[in-house]
Amino acid sequence: GSDEVPQRFARSEPLATLGNYNYTKYHPMPEITAWMEMVVKENPGVVSAEVYGRTFENKNITALKIGLNSTSSKKVIWMDCGIHAREWIAPAFCQWFVKEVKYQESKARCIVGMQAMILRTYKSDERMHTILNNVDFYITPVLNMDGYMYSWQNESTRLWRKSRSAPPAGCNCNGTDLNRNFNANWGMIGVSKDCCSDIYCGSKVLSESEADAVTSFVQSMKERVLCFLTIHSHGQLILVPYGYPEIQAPNYDELMQVAQKASEAIKSVHGMEYTVGTPPMVLYPNSGSSRDWARLIGIPFSFTFELRDKGEFGFKLPEDQIQPTCEEAYEGARSIINYVHDKNFPVKGGSVAAATAAFWTTLLASCLTSATFLTEARVPARKILGSGFCEVSEINQKPAVVTDKATADDLDERLTGPLLGDKQRGPEENHNAVIGPRHDRRQRFRGKDVFSQGCCSAFVLRVSVCHRELSAQARLSVHPAPAAKTRETRSWLTASADQR
């Protein structure tokens, strides 16, 4: 070992653009602050910053508000990260979440705006657009900024947990456990009254300015808050109120169901198990937590996420696990958000749209899993200047690329007509099944498109092109594949009717 200050602890370069930001590395507080400013600056009208309190060391506690057409009466979903300083994966997740929400929303906006062939497979992107219309997210990437900065000072401070407030009289250790300081059966169990303890609950309820800031802010909008999510590590758990034993939330069964579904969504990404339950069941009883407080004041859905791992690295989760952890946690959070949103903003269904959606889903699924997938005729996305269509008559095999605008427009109208309109909620699985494994989807939309011939590539490239905000008028030609059986153009309408 050596005594030199690691490069990472040195002062960081200013953030040039959001495109440079590395979401798969841990960032010190100044970089996170700069990132937040950049997110606001590059997304006017969608993202704004709200300072809602001060830390003990007088830093501004800031949330990013993300929403479309924000009004003061919109419903709210709350997420905070980094209430415990050493849980670095949590702020990393909040940043990832903001990035994903923005990304999916802009993708949806692009698709809608272009009147493209809207595939039901991308309904979750549409969904995010809808959600952002109906709901404002308030996301606090680092709540315990003092503690977080302290944990970055050197290797000795890395495992700090609490705030950095001054000790009370008669005791001489700094800091209070913010997640024991809330007004929720404060001081009763799972706490210590010794200020040197890592679960010191404070000299009194809300003695800590950070806990007080969250309390005031959330209280001021509590009727609007649909869901309260607080992100921690480690343990791979989804915790449901209450941490205080022997009391049960009135909607306990529903909370458990929603959490269970989130756990399944998480598992579907990388196979990781997240255990669901109340803290007295799966962790330890405790009181004064923000999750308990949120539920007690009437916010119907309140969950704690304990992210990876289960103890092997603990709080020092290696950076190469940031991406997979964030990916799975995102699916878990989205599962809850979707449920909570749909419960408050019920969607109308349409059977024709449903059938058509199912048809496209199956079709594209077979496209993507066919043997010709990922063979020659790779067309890098950068070279594509526009979008291409396929005639449905030859889907999956020989692509007949439509090259004249009139036919393309006609096809466009026929294909997109029944799919627009009523928002359709279908099973989450469709989304994943059709566009393939998660990493493929991401690869596409980062411009590393390597899909092969056929209509699949046209569909897929269409969206990736859209995402890259390129012209919609250029045409794409793809090498034809060996001919095989064809479908009649009309048959897709018949098929969709059959599937009703």
Add this chain to the structure above:
Amino acid sequence: MHRCVCAALAVLSLVGASPTPGSAPPRSVPWKASRLDKPNEHVIFLQYGETEPALKLKETMPVEELNPTHYPARRAAAVAQHFLNARHGSPYKWFHVEQVQSATLEEIAGVGAKYHVVFSAKEGVCNSVGLCTADVLFPEAGGDQTAPQVQCSCEGPLAINASAQEEAFYRRLRGSNSPVTGNNIPDSFGFIAPDMKPLWILAGVASSFVMLKESNENTLYNLAQVANVTQLESEDKQLKFQYHVLLHEMVSQEIIHWKLLVTWAPAGGVSVLHPERQPHCHDCVLPPATAPKERSDPE
């Protein structure tokens, strides 16, 4: 991750009770009456190697089925994990609980709480998985015994043959002129240099002795960090290290510092001497690694 030479995955049974035939018995932990290798006939608790006739005389409560995802079962499994690591671990072999399959609890008046737990365990170097069955007895408070008693056996390809890597590591460190040292493993970003990895794993194994001894029904321990490790001169063929480790205890959320003297050789397993809990240091900065003075007599 190390590339494993795991070609021959012998389906051996890891049994906590009997010593491996043909090899030297594992070194004991000399700070208390050796519970880990010498059955003590005065002790009425369940020891590995012993059967349970004495226990039948005691009053027992009915056996309670436990939810395997709830914390009591998971804490008991963690204790079995510490036992497995202390018993069978090496710089190229350590075990973690994957998932608890089932568990029961039997409160035995005057004795303690006996958990029977079935769990899948994963060996971290070769990523092999096996099924383990353990009996973990937490002694009743107030007696002279505080540490849990464990019996554990595992099936499946857990007893992998890592001897090639162990030998290479052993020879490299024995043959080197400069004793190896390391600080802050993993670093703040979770990174472990490849040549430090066996020392980190060895720290985990050595810490298991402490974590096993310190565990009760209200604790859940993990190794949080190796603050520093320094290789020492050794009088015999063992490799010898001074470790300063940080353990995380989940229920209290405390970080607890321990200093351990650790010896290991491929044939003999890991031994821990002179474990010393360091005073709780709230805002302290860890001193830089220095070679400690050799002790002439045990504490």
